[in-house]
Amino acid sequence: MTPAVFEPATPLAPPAGRTTNDLIRQQNLSSVLSLVHSRGALSRAQLGATTGLNRSTVTGLVMELTELGLVREAPGGERTGKVGRPTLDIEPEDHVAALSVRAEPLAVTVALVGLGGVVHARLRHDTAGAPSPKRFVQIVSSSVEAMRADIDRHYRVVGAGLAVPGLVNANGSVLVSPTLGWKRDPVSARLSDELGMPVAAGNDASIGALAESRFGVGVGVGNLLYLGGAMHSIGGGLIIDGTLLRGTSGYAGELGHTVVDPRGRACVCGRRGCLEAEVSLDILEPLLGRRKLDEDELDVELGVARSPRVLAEVTRQVELLSVALTNFVNAFAPETVVLSGYLGCLLSVSRERLADAVRVHPLGAEGRTIRLERAHLRSRLMLVGPAELAFADLLSNPAGFRG
Ligand SMILES: [Zn+2]
Numbered sequence: 023m024t025p026a027v028f029e030p031a032t033p034l035a036p037p038a039g040r041t042t043n044d045l046i047r048q049q050n051l052s053s054v055l056s057l058v059h060s061r062g063a064l065s066r067a068q069l070g071a072t073t074g075l076n077r078s079t080v081t082g083l084v085m086e087l088t089e090l091g092l093v094r095e096a097p098g099g100e101r102t103g104k105v106g107r108p109t110l111d112i113e114p115e116d117h118v119a120a121l122s123v124r125a126e127p128l129a130v131t132v133a134l135v136g137l138g139g140v141v142h143a144r145l146r147h148d149t150a151g152a153p154s155p156k157r158f159v160q161i162v163s164s165s166v167e168a169m170r171a172d173i174d175r176h177y178r179v180v181g182a183g184l185a186v187p188g189l190v191n192a193n194g195s196v197l198v199s200p201t202l203g204w205k206r207d208p209v210s211a212r213l214s215d216e217l218g219m220p221v222a223a224g225n226d227a228s229i230g231a232l233a234e235s236r237f238g239v240g241v242g243v244g245n246l247l248y249l250g251g252a253m254h255s256i257g258g259g260l261i262i263d264g265t266l267l268r269g270t271s272g273y274a275g276e277l278g279h280t281v282v283d284p285r286g287r288a289c290v291c292g293r294r295g296c297l298e299a300e301v302s303l304d305i306l307e308p309l310l311g312r313r314k315l316d317e318d319e320l321d322v323e324l325g326v327a328r329s330p331r332v333l334a335e336v337t338r339q340v341e342l343l344s345v346a347l348t349n350f351v352n353a354f355a356p357e358t359v360v361l362s363g364y365l366g367c368l369l370s371v372s373r374e375r376l377a378d379a380v381r382v383h384p385l386g387a388e389g390r391t392i393r394l395e396r397a398h399l400r401s402r403l404m405l406v407g408p409a410e411l412a413f414a415d416l417l418s419n420p421a422g423f424r425g
Contacts, residue, residue: 047083047421048419048420048421050073050075050079050083051083051086051087051419051420051421052417052418052419052420053073053075054069054073054075054080054083054084054087054093054112055087055092055093055114055416055417055420056417057069057072057073058093058112058113058114058138059114059137059138059139059236059413059417060139060236060237060241061241062113062114062138063096063098063111063112063113064111064112064113065098065109065110065111065112066080066081066084066109066112067109069084069112084112086420086421087112087420090420090421090423091115091118091178092114092115092118092137092416092420092423093112093113093114093115094112094113094115095110095111095112095113096110096111096112096113097110097111098110098111113138114136114137114138115136115137116136116137116138116140116142117136117176117177117178118136118137118177118178118180118416119134119135119136119137119142119173119177119178119179119180119409120134120135120179120180120181120182120183120409120412120413121133121134121135121166121179121181121182121183121217121219121409121412122134122135122182122183122185122404122405122406122407122408122409122412123162123182123183123184123185123213123221123408124184124185124226124404124405124408125153125158125184125185125186125187125199125202125209126187126201126202126252127149127151127152127187127201127202127254128148128149128150128151128152128314129146129147129148129149130146130147130149130153130158130161130162130165131144131145131146131147131404131405132144132145132147132162132165132166132169133145133405133409134169134172134173134177134179135405135406135409136177137413139233139236139237139402139406139409141402141405141406142177143169143172144405145165145168145169147161147165149161152201152202152203152204153202154204155196155204155207155209155212156212158209159209159212159213159216162213162216162217163216163217166217179219180219180220180412180413180415180416180423181219181220181221181222181412181415182213182214182217182219182220182221182222182408182412183221183222183223183224183229183407183408183409183410183411183412183413184209184210184213184221184222184223184224184408184411185223185224185225185226185229185404185407185408186199186202186204186209186223186224186225186226187199187201187202187225187226187251187252187255187257188200188201188202188204188225189225189273189276190223190224190225191273192268193208193210193211194208194209194210194211194221194222194223194224195207195208195209195210195211195223196209196223197273200290200291201252201254201255201290209223210222210223220412220415221412222411222412222414223411224408224411225251225257225259225275226251226252226257226404226407227248227249227250227251227252227256227257227258227259227275227278228257228259228266228275229251229259229404229407229408229410229411230248230250230251230257230259230362230397230403230404230407231246231248231258231259231260231261231266231275231360232259232261232266232407232410233399233403233404233406233407233410234246234248234360234362234397234398234399234403235261236410237398237399237406238360238397238398238399238403239358239360239395239396239397239398240261240358240360243261243357243358244261244263244264244357245261245262245263245354245355245356245357245358246260246261246356246357246358246359246360247259247260247350247351247354247356247358247359247360248260248261248359248360248362248397249277249347249350249359249360249361249362249365250360250361250362250363250364250365250366250397251362251363252363252364253303253315253316253317253320253363253364254302254303254304254364255278255298256277256278256297256298256301256364256365257275257276257277257278258275258276258277258278258350259275260274260275260354260356262354277297277346277350278296278297278298279291279293279296279297279298280296280297280346280349280350281293281294281295281296281297282295282296282297282300282301282342282345282346283295283300283342286299286300287299287300297342297343297346300339300342301339301342301343301346301364301365301368302339302364303315303320303364305335305339306332306335306336306339309329309331309332309335310323310327310332316401317363317364317366317367317400317401318401320364320367321367321370324336324367324368324370324371325371336368336371336372337372339368340368340372340375340376341375343365343368343376343379344375344376344378344379345379347359347376347379347380348379348380348382351379351380351382351392352382355390356392357392357393358392358393358394358395359380359392359393359394359395360395360396360397361376361394361395361396361397362396362397362403363397366396366397366400369394369396370396373394376394377394380392380394
């Protein structure tokens with residue numbers, strides 16, 4: 023299996039003033055810190071076996087990361103012999119943290135997430151409607167102020183990451199977010215000015231794919247198709263050969279706007295019959311007689327639903343989702359397909375039909391086995407995910423971090 027790697031490849035020639043040895047050391051520090059960040063506590067022997075580095079190199083790297091305050095030693099599970107002392111594992115220093123911010127039409131969530139994906143705190147601010155970018159920045163700022171005393175006393179915050187349901191370019195500007203009503207807004211620059219720290223923004227589904235590949239069902243999976251991201255819209259995230267597919271200006275993965283019924287419902291994008299318009303909790307909620315259901319509540323509702331209208335609508339949506347999944351699987355040849363949010367709920371009640379949809383036989387050849395999984399991180403997904411954007415620079419160059 024190809025390990026998921028998102029950092030840019032090391033350039034062949036070192037920049038002025040840096041030697042090849044400097045670059046190799048940076049890459050090794052990055053490998054060790056990234057491993058304990060995504061896998062949790064590991065012994066020096068496990069670090070050596072996974073990275074291919076020898077014992078003394080691993081010891082030196084761990085010492086440097088400890089001095090930087092990025093990892094610490096903790097009693098491990100292994101023993102040096104039958105009656106030997108317990109070995110010491112290396113684990114991430116979770117007081118090194120990032121702010122994780124999520125913008126949704128009816129809520130703004132801010133969380134404090136430590137290295138290793140530990141959620142230390144979260145604050146959810148419900149809104150009556152989608153906030154303007156300016157109002158959104160105010161809400162985030164007041165949420166951070168509410169955490170300020172705790173942050174200043176206990177944590178070293180490296181920056182903030184922001185998840186937006188919409189198109190976000192590499193500079194963190196939102197091109198368009200139909201569900202938030204935002205257009206051409208430099209939202210991460212606004213937030214960075216307000217918070218006084220770097221802010222990296224990305225599309226929520228791409229962030230979901232990243233988080234599942236680091237901490238969830240996609241660990242060690244080189245080719246992963248992720249679909250879902252939110253309860254009321256559908257986005258896609260693709261990891262191809264271990265790298266998040268970005269496409270022109272970072273806009274790849276808008277799989278929710280794949281047309282599954284050309285004569286279907288009008289979509290926010292201006293077309294008809296997009297997957298997002300047809301496979302939607304917004305259609306199902308009135309039939310259930312409920313509103314604003316979260317993932318856990320919907321699981322319960324669907325588990326006990328007996329109404330013929332509800333069951334017929336679920337079947338209709340699952341059929342259209344199946345059509346889309348078969349097309350995606352043929353186009354991208356993933357090893358694993360991950361469904362999250364609303365689509366994860368549909369998977370739990372229609373596993374057989376959806377599993378059949380991803381059982382493809384390319385050109386009549388023998389079928390491949392493709393894992394179909396519900397996202398594992400569930401309610402943690404969009405807390406842990408945005409923080410990954412903020413940790414990216416630290417993970418790729420740990421020695422550059424002198425907090
Ligand atoms: Zn559309």
